[in-house]
Structures are given as C-alpha cells and as structure tokens.
Amino acid sequence: MEAFTYRSGALHVEDVPLSRIAQEVGTPAFVYSTGAMEAAYRAYADAFAGMDVLVCYAMKANSNLAVIRTFAALGAGVDVVSGGELAQARAAGLTGDRIIFAGVGKTREEMAQGLEAGILEFNVESEPELRALNEVASAMGRRAPVAVRINPDVDAATHEKISTGRKKDKFGIPWERAREIYSLAGELPGIDAEGIAVHIGSQLTSLAPYRAAFTRMGELARVLLADGVTLRRLDLGGGLGIDYAGEDVPSAADYARVARETLGDLGLPMVTEPGRSLVGNAGVLLARVVFVKDEGRRFVICDAAMNDLIRPTLYDAWHDVVPLLEPAPGAVMGEADFVGPVCETGDYLALERQAPPFAPDDVIAFRSAGAYARVMASNYNSRPHAPEVLVRGDHFAVVRPRQRLEAMWADEVMPPWLAGGDTA
Ligand code: LLP
DSSP: OOOEEEETTEEEETTEEHHHHHHHHOSSEEEEEHHHHHHHHHHHHHHTTTSOEEEEEEGGGOOOHHHHHHHHHTTOEEEEOSHHHHHHHHHTTOOGGGEEEOOTTOOHHHHHHHHHHTOSEEEEOSHHHHHHHHHHHHHTTOOEEEEEEEEOOOOOOSOGGGBOOSTTSSSSEEGGGHHHHHHHHHHOTTEEEEEEEOOOBSSBOOSHHHHHHHHHHHHHHHHHHHHTOOOOEEEOOOOBOOOSSSOOOOOHHHHHHHHHHHHGGGOOOEEEOOSHHHHGGGEEEEEEEEEEEESSSEEEEESOOTTTOOHHHHHOOOOOEEESBOOOTTOOOEEEEEEOSSSSTTOEEEEEEEEOOOOTTOEEEESSOSSSSGGGOOOGGGOOOOOEEEEETTEEEEEEOOOOGGGGTTTOOOOGGGTTOOOO
C-alpha cells in the first residue's frame, strides 16, 4: 500500500494533504499512516497464515503508544529491550504473554520486572545473563521462560553498525556452545529453556543470510530435541529491510517462505520481531525550508535537523526528499544538499540530491522516517522534540505534541551553591 501519493499535485498521506498537517501542527513534524502500518502488519500475518506465528513488533523502531497500540489491536505482540520499553508496552495495553524481552545487558532489576509482568520469553544472550536470571527468578519463586539467542556466525551483509550475527558481534551465544548452554539451563531451577532465538541484523536486503541462519537454527533445534530439550518456540528475530532508495527488498512472504522451508518441518510455534519493515515506510518527517543558500553549492536549509533524524549522519542513510507540491513536469532539477540549522557539518538530512527549486517556507517530506527516527532524536542545540501525528483515512490526531521549550530543562536541578539565582 502506498500511503504517500500526489493528488492534484499535492502530497497526501492517505486522504489528508500533508500541507494541512504542516499548517496546523507546524514543522518539523513526524507523520505516520495507520493504513501503511496495518498493510505492513497484514503482509506478515498473511505470509505466515496457517502457521503458529506471533509477530512481536520491535518497538525500539517507534515506541509511540499509538503506534504500539495500532499493532497490538491487530494481534501483534512486542519485542522490548529495556525496562523502559517493557513499562511503555504495558502502558500501551500489552499483556505479558505477548511480550518478549531481548538485549545483551538486562539488569537484575529489569529481569525482575519481566518476571513480574509474566512475559512470554526472555531472549538470553550469555552465560552470565542466564545465571543471573536464574538467581532472580529463583529468589522470586519463579521460573523464567528462556530462548537462548544463538549467534549463528552469519554475515547479514548490511551496514556495519547494524549487523549482529557475526562471531565478532556482541550478540548471542556462539552456536557451537549452544548444547552446553541448554544443558546448563536444564540444571538451573529458575530457568525453563524452551526456545531458540536468532537475530542477525537490520535492513537486510537479501534472503540468503536468513536462509543460512535459519538452517543453522534448524540443525541445532533437531540436536536439542534429540538431547531431550523441550523446545516450544523458535524466534526468528527481525531485520527485514525496506525500500529507502529504490532498493529491491524481499517481501514478508519471501521471508516467511524461507522460514517455512528451513524450519517448518519442526512444527514448532514461531515468533518474529520486525520493527523497521512495519513502520519505516509508514512515516515521513515534515520540514520547512528556512533559507536557500546558493554559492556554487546549493544548500536547502531546513527547520529539521540531525537531532530529529540522525540516520543520515550516523549511517550515511538515504531518505528520499519529496516536495509537498509536485514539481511541474518541466521543472529544472539541480543538485542540492538538505541540511539543518545545527552547528555541525554532519548536520544533514540528504546530500547531493537532484531536486527541483525550493524557496523559503516550502515544505518537504523526508521519507522512510517511521522507524529509528523519532526514537533516536535528541534535544541537541536545545531543539525541542518534533510532534508526532497519526493519520487514519481522512483524519489525523497529534499523538505527541511538540515538546514545550521548558520541558527540555524541567527536570534539571540547581545545586545548592547556585540556587540563589545570583548570577553576578
Ligand atoms: N530484534 C532484535 C533483537 C533487534 O536487535 C532488532 C533491531 C530487531 C528485532 C528489529 O529489527 P528491524 O526489523 O527493525 O530491522 N537504528 C538502526 C537500526 C537498529 C536495529 C537494532 N535492532 C537504524 O536506524 O538503521
């Protein structure tokens, strides 16, 4: 489903002109399409039809309560990676039985919170974590449901910073040690080792690494079953890529086919943890042009910046630049850099793009900003967080208003020696 389309020359999200949102809510602003999120979720649900698969939305991609609830209402669970996300998932209305808890560094406090919430599964990534979880669960008189996250030593062929399944990455337990870990788990009174998990990286644009990782997981599952381990679940992780710059990405159906071919014969329930592929292309970041500076190189200076969308700076990521007014057929295109007002050369949203002319007050949509955008934003340069808007059909709602300026320092406290207010 394409939620962002020109109608009579005006860029719409579903049935709402984005210019209306820019006018009423201001810029910068994040705008998300409910229809696009629902379509992305249904693609997974349909792809796995006939199989027992729980789609656990990786809420790190976009943890707005309304976004979480949109997926929960469709039947999704969530994948959380901190006590904060766990609390936020609960605040969105999720019950523990639809929550899985991943991450390499869960604290004992977070483990207790997960146990208290009665979560479906802890994805355990090291032996020390397994032992700590055992102690926490035992002290609470509980048994923790565990999936051991295996590091399959597979290169996901994605950006260096978001590749997670190679031996050198910090994630998971080397697959060669897996049997040993399950055997240890079997001896720990506070642990129910009932699953295997993998997650090899994010923004995967090829199925081959999935096939390699799932195959390794399947081989291991068969060995463990023969060892007498009661496996109840296979967690496939997330990572399916999206089209940022016209890349050809596998569909959820392709991904499900690989899972079925490599693991289907085991007949075990599965979990999948997609984040980006559920929300990434459901969102845009709206920005207004402040100035255009053209001294040989054309800089379109916007009111959105690296503090709103860090991905271009951090990962050299590509976000399409789309004017709200469709360029006339004969518009003269020229190269432009789209930059923000932050005092760093690295503050850019898009470099060296072929773009039509822009003038101050024009509004631009930076595409693919539904995932890893607002959640990675900061207040750098004391820039308040941009609002978030959710669209459904022909109406929209502000699901988080623009941060008030004072809210940026509201929690700061003067030490006693500065509390007098005397700045002389
Ligand atoms: N499961 C685990 C264990 C993960 O670590 C992640 C993402 C996911 C699932 C969801 O992956 P997805 O389906 O969204 O690819 N900030 C980076 C992406 C970091 C991904 C971290 N882990 C970016 O902006 O590209």
